[in-house]
Amino acid sequence: MVAHAAVVLGLAVLSVLDHAVAQNNSALSSGDASPSAGPVSVNATGRGVQCPPCPENAQCGSNGCECNADFVMIDKVCKKAANSVGDPCEYEQQCKWKLGGFSTCSETRCICGPEGVAVENNSTCYAKKALGEECIYLEQCNHVLHGTCSKTLCLCDPGFVEFNKSCIPVVDKYNENCLEHVQCQNGKLGYGSTCRVDTKKCSCETEFFYHSSKQLCVFARGLNDACDGKNNDCFLPADGDKQNIQCTNLVCQCKKGFKSSEDNQKCGKNDEDSVC
Known part of the structure; x- marks a missing residue:
């Protein structure tokens, strides 16, 4: 049954071709067409398509003259399509055909436009991404100094923090130079730190104190204060x-063997002159 259908379809195609050729020959013999009339092709519907003389680097296809692979039709002429950034071009379409919509032709060379960046060994142009936007390639984020594509998002490199659409270095040490609060807060000093407006140095916020052994700004919960x-x-x-x-029973108290001073500002040993 299948073989019979294939034979019938083949005969139908041959019939269409014979009819088209006969019409073409008839036109030639009657003087209605010149001997330069193009070949006949068959499209997906089985109908014959007569092509005019196709331009260079083109052939008769199912929809008429079609450019060969690696060529693109521009003003009825097949121009070589660019395969990578840097290839020669005359028209923008030569670049966009394979490199994508973020490419353009500039000074006879295909480049990525101002909103694009070359990826995959310069074989295509992808959109640049801002910090916090989704990304696929590192190059999409590299236009931001110290930016990178991490876990499908444009983020700052380790040791840097986002501020005003850029990446600035974090500051880890107390009393070091800074420009913005986030530099101190995202470093080792923690959320209790700040960049002092007057000195432009990392310091601790009000009610926070610098714990030198921890290199951290800690909230000063004193004796008898609640703690977690x-x-x-x-x-x-x-x-x-x-x-x-230390925090004992959710209250800040002197450690065992120590007593609070009269002003509750220190914890001294039991043998010191102090008051519980």
């Missing part, structure tokens, strides 16, 4: 790095 027991945020600035205070 998780963040180790009980801190007495007067004791410096030798902290003898």
Whole structure:
């Protein structure tokens, strides 16, 4: 059954071709057409398509004259399509045919336009992406200094933080130079730090104190203040790095073997002249 259908279809195609050729020959013999009339092709519907003389680098296809592979039709002429950024061009279409919509022809060479960037070994142009936008290639984010494509998002490189659509370095050390608060807060000093307006140096916010051994700005929860027991945020600035205070039963208290001073600013050893 299938073989019979194939034979019938083949005979139908031959019949169409014979009819088209006969019409062409008839036109030639009657003087209605010149001997330069083009060949006949068959399209997907099985109908004959008569092509005019096709231009160079073209052939008669199912829809008439069609450019060969790697060529693009421009003003009825087949021009060589660009395969990579930097290939020669006369028209923008030569670039866009394979390199995509973010390419253009500039000074007889295909380049990526101002909103595009070359990827995949210069074989195509993809859109540049801003920080926080989705990306596929590193190159899409590289136009931002210290930007990268990480987990399908344009982000700042490690050691940098986003500010005003750019990446600026974080500051990890207390009293180091800074320009913006985020530089200090995203470094080791933590959320309790700030960039002082007067000195332009990283410091600790009000009610936060610098814990030198932790290199961190900690919230100064003093004696008898409530604490959560998780963040180790009980801190007495007067004791410096030798902290003898801890969170006990959700209250900041002196460690075992230590007593609070009269002003509750220090925790000293039991044998010191102090008051519980």
